[in-house]
Amino acid sequence: MGFMSVADYNFFINCGGGKVTIGDDMYEDDALNLGASQYTLSDSGKWAYSSTGDFVDSYNPYIVVNKTALNISTPELYMTARLSPLSLKYYGLCLMEGNYTVNLHFAEIMFTDDGTYSSNGRRLFDVYIQGQRVLQDFNIAKEANETGKEIIKSFTAVVDGSGTLEIHFYWAGRGTNSVPLRGVYGPLISAISVTPNFKIPTTGKKLSVGVIVAIAVCACLIIVLVLCTVFLYFRRKNISENNELKGLELQTGHFSLKHIKAATKNFDPANKIGEGGFGPVFKGVLPDGSEIAVKQLSSKSKQGNREFVNEIGVISALQHPNLVKLYGCCIEGNQLLLIYEYLENNSLARALHGPEKYRLKLDWPTRQKICLEIARGLAYLHEESRLKIVHRDIKATNVLLDKDLNAKISDFGLAKLKEEGDTHISTRIAGTL
Template sequence: MKSSHYLVHIKDQHLKKRKSISVDKKKAIVVTSVVVMLALIISLVCWLVMKKARRDAGFNNQASDEEKLELPIFDMITIAVATNQFSHTNKIGEGGFGSVYKGQLSSGKDIAVKRLSMSSKQGVDEFKNEVILIAKLQHRNLVRLLGCCIHGEERMLVYEYMPNGSLDSFIFGVEKKSKSFTWSTRLNIIVGIARGVLYLHQDSRLRIIHRDLKASNVLLDSEMNPKISDFGLARAFGHDQSSTKIERVVGTYGYMSPEYAIDGLFSMKSDVFSFGVIILEIMSGKRNRMFHHSDHDLNLLGHAWNLWTEGRVSELLDPMMEGSFPMSKVLRCIQVGLLCVQKCPEDRPTMSSVFLMLVSDNAILPQPKQPGFYTERSSIITHDQSLLKSSPSINEVTMTCLAAR
């Protein structure tokens, strides 16, 4: 009897022990689940914080370790003091990215501060692109990036200051009336731009296509040496890659090549086309996108082509070109410009050939073919384009009318 009672007691103890173990297991599972969940939440929060910090730093989140840059960072107070609190009197330019201000550091060094417009989402992408690309480029005909400033939502790029401003002010503005803009100065600018583009296409660590090469994106130093600026739309290619196609066409009317404006296809030959437009603008003193002539309704490219085919190309020259100049070399320079703006990309020379043709009188120049966008503007096209004259220098374009301004 006692033995039976003892066995029952042992069985009860065993059951209680099993229940206790079961409860402990449940507690352990609950505790483990809570810990795992908290760890996941903490990891997620940390990831989001790190992602935001990288985004605020203005760099590409997918950048590899090789793309991490050692770029000087300016604090907001330094930039604000240098630009006189971004005063209107210090403002020297404005574009699709935002505003540009002249500043002076405490050391006495003059700087140009490119301030991203907070309302421009496109500008954030351009900021990232420009920092990543131009920080890796060093050439005497490229504007030098000194650093950047990131403060909350503010993003700014700090460049060396170019005292003579942009090329377009000399070609089209009052600057050319107040300062000497001789043939030798114009040729030096053309050759300098060619040297800079050649470096981008061939000699830099990356193969860069600028995509927005134009007169206002060429700055002039104190000695009138040209420096290419604004790499917000530039694209880096592998050295085995020659062209690509994109859905979203961005650029500036009057400088875009036909294949890029129509099909979104860009390559080094797109930059060559833009460079050719700049040559013809420098030589004529006229803007391609706003050119008008009493005898026809062609743009500057069409006008130059007509004069070339009629043997009257000397009439294209800017009457305000100062000093004496060798007509044979001037006409040769115009011919190079016409070769660059030919309609078909395969007909256009490479920048290495362009540079050789500009600096060597022995280089043989082929006869140019018809330029791109060689059409007369219809009244509808003229009306549509007049609506775009006040738009920013960087435009997203869906082109149905294929005549440049």
């Protein structure tokens, strides 16, 4: 085997796009939209990438495309970009030891400068090369002085005997994350070029045995890493739901499925007292005579583990007379259950608009009292509790009434923590349309 050509010590990536030739350099395609937690090896074997994190909305732009002709000398590299909600890593593989120049090509193609809502977005992220932070709170648009304009950041990196170069883009939670849509934050990179700062031998000499062995070992490690990644991905897919929920027993009371079945008479339809987006709600009676309300996650529910975990995490940390009290949960097999205090008069929606036999005659003083109690509960969530919470799904069905017609807010599956300094007011739609 002869010496590798100079091209074997370079690699060029058109992040999120197809194959592009710029001058004498051919930028390889990087157009697979595999999403998060995927380790992907390039066709050439020179580089690979992995991405971590999931966007909240169903709109998941792991690859961003801007079909507008940009005012850039080489727009082909900036029509696309790769985006990650948390962490994005590119790896140069089997490189020769030495110093390399790393050029990172950026252009902000998701925000605008036209004074519209989209122009309010701010993207901030950090960049690490070989584990050393080279950019902190990097703002592409600010550095380029406008959106849609290219900016290239150049760095020198040292590759040791491992032959690996790591370029890490990391979102540290700063900047905006909902402008113009949720899921447009996080690190964004348009292209990467890596070239050596040393002369590459071009004679017909053969590689030494040591170099051949190093290449073979590197190739084997890549194969093993890919196989392990695939195995762990499918294994995690099967058990992630249970792993996500196991630790919750430490944060709230735990009920066995056997006890809940006994309390609700095996979820007897006669004990069903309501139905929500999460699933049906049943009345139950514990052995000591205490009455409970059991919310059961339905297989048809639009809400899932995320909302189940969210509701337990949020409400178990809150105590207020106008918030429904969570007694605990039950996680066994495929059953996800939340156990609440039982409120005799069901929901405000049923009291106002339910079947005739369930409607309550609420005079105006009582209605005013209920409104004030809802307001007190919201004021506690927004301003008074240690954790500042935005409920995001306040409606009559999520306000429950006890025997004395005291109002209590329920259903925290869509609630989220409010960052310090943020207002609770938002124009983004969440919960019930």
